[in-house]
Amino acid sequence: MTVQGWILILVFTGILLALTRPVGMWLHALYEGRRTPLHVALGPVERGFYALSGIDPDEQQSWRRYAVHMLLFNAVLMLLTYAVLRLQGVLPFNPQGLAAPSEHLSFNTAVSFTTNTNWQSYAGESTMSNLSQMLALTIHNFLSAATGIALAFALFRGFARRQSKTIGNFWADVTRVTLYLLLPLCIVYAIFLIASGVPQTLAATADVSTLEGVKQTLALGPVASQEAIKMLGTNGGGFFNVNSAHPYENPTALTNLVQMLSIFVIGFGLTWCFGKAVGNTRQGWAILAAMVILFLAGTTVAYWAESAGNPVLHQLGVPGANMEGKEVRFGAAASALFAVVTTAASCGAVNAMHDSFTALGGLVPIFNMQLGEVVVGGVGAGIYGSLLFAILAVFVAGLMVGRTPEYVGKKIEAREVKLSVLAIAVLPLIILGFTAISSVLPAGLALPLNKGPHGFSEILYTFTSAVANNGSAFAGVSANTPYYNGMIGVAMWIGRFFIIVPMLAIAGSLAAKKYTPAGAGSFPTTGGLWVGLLVGIILILGGLTFLPGLALGPIADHLAMIRGQLF
Template structure:
């Protein structure tokens, strides 16, 4: 480990803390439906959309109606993307003449991008046309991200409102987030990427000659526009197979830093927005402090392990840290930081191959997803997932100290706790169930490249990434088969919406409750004790569930490595 490496990590967090309030204020304006400086330019577009679709943005919805509209919208997006991929061979903007994507592959990809997972079993530049990349995938990147933020707003209203029957309007929330937040930011971001060498063209490829005189054909396309929303929307699906390790997606150290910042920027801002919404900014800062505690612990372990390197290679005379699977232009520190950022959020973009990390270095990205990706998390999804853990934490605190289980002025009763447990239990049930099936079936065992604990880790990571809606992978898993496309597709859908429905039910129930002023019998939820309790609940409830599977995978892999055994 080096001073420069730690400086990068500290500077990264410091920049994000500076951005938290400005981003939070912008999000709060959208949460309240207030005017922003962009309304003069984009307001007519918003109003035109409402007129064309027959939507009244001022018409509030109860949680059931909000959920139904959200589910119908996402189902239509899934069918649309599936149709684009299946018809790719006859649609325009297909200069290389790619055939239609197969049924199981189109099924998996359509679900993947609808659920903000962006798992990719294929090589983008060798499978998808420019039209499929833009119309099928980039649009989904915007709308799936906007859906997540809209859902976070709905839960915020549940905590903030008093004796209310509604939690907002799904269509208004989603439209405002897309129009006034994601599109403007991505427009500026894409220009920045183009200025740094990221292509933005409808050309399919370019022929070049290397310094050695070898002729090569390099794939091109509308990369910058997809790259911008890929990061800001915590989507992660790359235009190229190598994702953010590809120089056309992530050319240099500056773009690498900006990509990491953009993954976390909206998630940081939403913690401030939550505090503002419930009338107590300390609540938002307490949540952010708990998230950062877990994040920094994960970064420290990953950086330490990758900088330490592989002792087996050291014995063979290859000293130094672990550079396998990493880009020289980024190095160990930036690669380790990127891996923790992208899995703490539900992004899934990678600038290094996690399969090539050391056993414990690769375990942290895996554990980040298994915790529910609530350490900052995906845009919207991270904060509402973390608030589910907060409900459990305040309930446990009430049992331990005999105080009234209240959170931000709302009594936490049996209904909220049951729904929170139901939502949190979805992840381990599907992850461990899917991993178990794949680990004992012929079709499942045909996927991992490696044998032994590392091969098991590849399968476990695949289902963890799918259910957690992350999209990254241990690169050794060959998942482009009917078995994995089908299994992981179903896992992605369940992992997204079987958490959202209980969460919206909680929002509706909380909105209907009266405000309960804090009293001497209330458990304080803003100080260091509360932050520590939140960290403990996330690690115990979210982490210990997966300890046996981690012991069979990365922990066993690490013990074998330090004893000189390779698989």
């Protein structure tokens, strides 16, 4: 561990905290449907979309109608993506003449990008045409991210509204987020990436000669535009196989820092937006404080583990930090920080191979995802996941003081608690269930590259990443098979929508309640005690469930490593 590494971590955190309020203010304007400076240029586009589609943006929807429209929208997009991929061989903008992906790979990819997971069982530069990258995949990067933010807005309204039967308009929320937030930011972001050396072209390849005189053919394509929304929308699907470790996706230390910032910035802003929506920004800062504590704790463990290196290699005369699977231009600190950031959010982009991390260094990304990716989480998904834990935390606090639980002016009753438990229970049920199945079936055991605890970690990571809608991989499971493509596809769909529907039901239930002012017996939900309780509930309910699985995988792997045994 070095001073420079800690400076990077602290500067990164400080920049995000400085951006939280301004980003939150912009999000709150979209949440309320107010005019922004961009309405002068983009307002006609928004109104034209409503006119062509027959949508009334002022029409309010109940939680059931909001959920149905959201599910239908995503189902149609998934089918569109599947069709484009299966027809890739006969569609234009395919300069390499790439054939269509198989049925099971097309299914997996369509579900993956629809659910904001962006799991990739393929190498992008040798599998997907430019049209597939731009139309089938990048469009999902925008719309799945916009869907997540829209869902967060719906839950905010559940807390903020009083005796209301509605939680907003799904179509208006998605349109405004896409048009006034994601699209403008990505245009600026893509220009920055192009200036930094990231390609943006419809050309297929370029022939170059290395300094040693070796001739190589390098894949090209519309990389910068996909890279921008990939990071900002916490999507994570790379244009190239090695993702943000590729110099065409992430060429410099500056682009690396900006990419990490862009993964977190909307998630940070949404906490402030929530506080403003419920009339008390301290509520948002309290949620953010819990997130930052968990994030810094994970970063410390991962950075320490990677800086300490592998004792087995040290005994062989290879001292220093663990640099296996890492880019020299980033080093151990930036690689460890990126790994924690991308798994604390539901991004899944990687600038180093997590399968090559030390056992404890690899445990942190797994654990981040198993917490439900609420440390900051995906755009929208992180804050509504945190609020589900907040409902359970205030319920526990209510039991402690012997009073009816209340949170931001709403009584938390049996219905909200049951729905929160239902949503949170999805992760352990599917992650552990699918991992167990794949650990005993021949089709599941045939594809991990390692045996023993590390091989089990590879399987556990795969389904943790899928259900948590993260999309990163240990890179140790050859997943492009009918078994894994099918199982991972189902896991991704359940992990996304089986949490969203109970969450929307909670939003509808809360919106119908009266406002209850805080009294002398109310549990305070803005101070240090509340932050500590929330962190504890997240760790206990979100983390301890997975302790046996972690013990069989990365913890056993670590114990074997310090005994001098490698698998």
